[in-house]
Amino acid sequence: MKITEKRxxxxxxxxVKGYLGDYTDEFGKKHKKMFHxxxxxxxxxxxxxxxxxxxxxxxxxxxxxxxxxxxxxxVYLVWLKxxxxxxxxxxxxxxxxxxxxxxxxxxxxxxxxEITWQICERAVLRWRKDLVEFNKAKQYxxxxxxxxxxxxxxxxxxxxxxxxxxxTKDFSTADDDRNFWTGDELAIFLDAVDRLSLxxxxxxxxxxxxxxxxxxxxxxxxxxxxxxxxDINFSRSxxxxxxxxxxxxDNSQTVGTPKTRNAYRTLKIEPDTLERLKTYRRNLKVIPxxxxxxxxxxxxxxxxxxxxxxxxxxxxxKLDIPRITVHGLRHTFASVQIAQGIEPKAxxxxxxxxxxxxxxxxxxxxxxxxxxxxxxxxxxxxxxxxNARVN
Numbered sequence: 417m418k419i420t421e422k423r424x425x426x427x428x429x430x431x432v433k434g435y436l437g438d439y440t441d442e443f444g445k446k447h448k449k450m451f452h453x454x455x456x457x458x459x460x461x462x463x464x465x466x467x468x469x470x471x472x473x474x475x476x477x478x479x480x481x482x483x484x485x486x487x488x489x490x491v492y493l494v495w496l497k498x499x500x501x502x503x504x505x506x507x508x509x510x511x512x513x514x515x516x517x518x519x520x521x522x523x524x525x526x527x528x529x530e531i532t533w534q535i536c537e538r539a540v541l542r543w544r545k546d547l548v549e550f551n552k553a554k555q556y557x558x559x560x561x562x563x564x565x566x567x568x569x570x571x572x573x574x575x576x577x578x579x580x581x582x583x584t585k586d587f588s589t590a591d592d593d594r595n596f597w598t599g600d601e602l603a604i605f606l607d608a609v610d611r612l613s614l615x616x617x618x619x620x621x622x623x624x625x626x627x628x629x630x631x632x633x634x635x636x637x638x639x640x641x642x643x644x645x646x647d648i649n650f651s652r653s654x655x656x657x658x659x660x661x662x663x664x665x666d667n668s669q670t671v672g673t674p675k676t677r678n679a680y681r682t683l684k685i686e687p688d689t690l691e692r693l694k695t696y697r698r699n700l701k702v703i704p705x706x707x708x709x710x711x712x713x714x715x716x717x718x719x720x721x722x723x724x725x726x727x728x729x730x731x732x733x734k735l736d737i738p739r740i741t742v743h744g745l746r747h748t749f750a751s752v753q754i755a756q757g758i759e760p761k762a763x764x765x766x767x768x769x770x771x772x773x774x775x776x777x778x779x780x781x782x783x784x785x786x787x788x789x790x791x792x793x794x795x796x797x798x799x800x801x802x803n804a805r806v807n
Contacts, residue, residue, distance in 0.1 A: 419461050429454040432461035436472040471571040486569050489524040495563040506662035519557050528569045533577035540580045596747035601737045621696040628689040634749035634767050637742050641719050642671050646706030653690050656682045676770035750778045
């Protein structure tokens with residue numbers, strides 16, 4: 417081992433070089449394993465070298481073979497081959513996009529044995545600035561490092577040593593960016609949907625049916641767009657969800673199965689919503705077949721996933737209510753149900769959440785009025801005891 421003091425970009429660092437031992441790669445060839453890193457102090461350099469040497473000895477005892485210095489991008493491709501077997505195409509598309517835009521641009525061309533926890537920390541801090549859920553990038557990058565460990569390319573996972581806190585949020589203004597409406601705001605919106613759709617030159621009966629269905633069932637946008645008329649049971653006032661609209665790798669739309677078992681469900685349709693579905697169906701030029709999609713574009717194909725967004729934006733601009741996303745209608749439904757005292761487990765099944773924790777997180781978005789209405793008045797409990805006789 418040799419430690420040398422030098423300056424890098426105007427900063428004093430201590431370069432440590434040393435021999436860790438011999439290893440056999442995946443092709444059966446023998447090599448010498450060297451250690452070469454820079455540290456802020458000579459003490460740290462010496463400690464890290466000794467730690468690496470001990471880890472290398474343990475690694476050799478395990479009988480695993482070492483691959484010859486692959487780059488992060490190479491190991492990512494190895495990991496991806498297995499990962500893609502267990503996820504839906506829409507999920508794979510999102511993860512590949514995350515790597516392409518954020519992870520591999522920073523780490524891709526580095527050799528795995530050269531990536532320190534300090535480099536990983538700088539990467540995570542960068543993702544923290546660019547991504548709301550930056551810890552997902554950290555998590556996926558960590559899986560690539562774990563694959564490199566299995567391959568024998570590295571001894572320890574540097575991403576496991578990185579601890580970067582979440583972005584701090586100003587909770588005094590948290591209500592300003594809420595993505596849901598109160599019951600009164602929802603009523604204003606649904607009333608406007610009816611009025612404006614009827615005044616449209618084309619008498620848009622599809623819009624009231626679409627927004628009432630979203631707002632009164634809590635279903636996801638993709639689930640709604642994939643619905644066919646056979647999914648609606650008009651006699652029982654129910655809608656059955658067995659599919660969803662997602663995006664493929666080329667960003668085109670495709671109908672697939674729901675993401676989890678709980679997403680398969682049958683929901684009750686409220687009378688007002690059912691009436692708008694009947695009106696929409698009654699005004700179609702041809703009586704639709706059971707396997708025909710409910711909401712279509714002008715060419716008779718599946719509605720685009722972006723179309724409800726455009727409709728919602730155009731309607732909201734005309735009203736004095738906060739702007740929310742289409743997914744915000746789902747949160748609005750949940751918020752209204754919570755205000756009415758629904759049990760968490762019942763809400764989980766209605767929403768199709770795979771985990772009750774996802775449902776419980778919705779309760780954190782209660783408005784101050786909802787909190788005040790839900791809290792019991794303590795004085796009502798203690799008042800009967802005020803005049804109790806004291807011995």
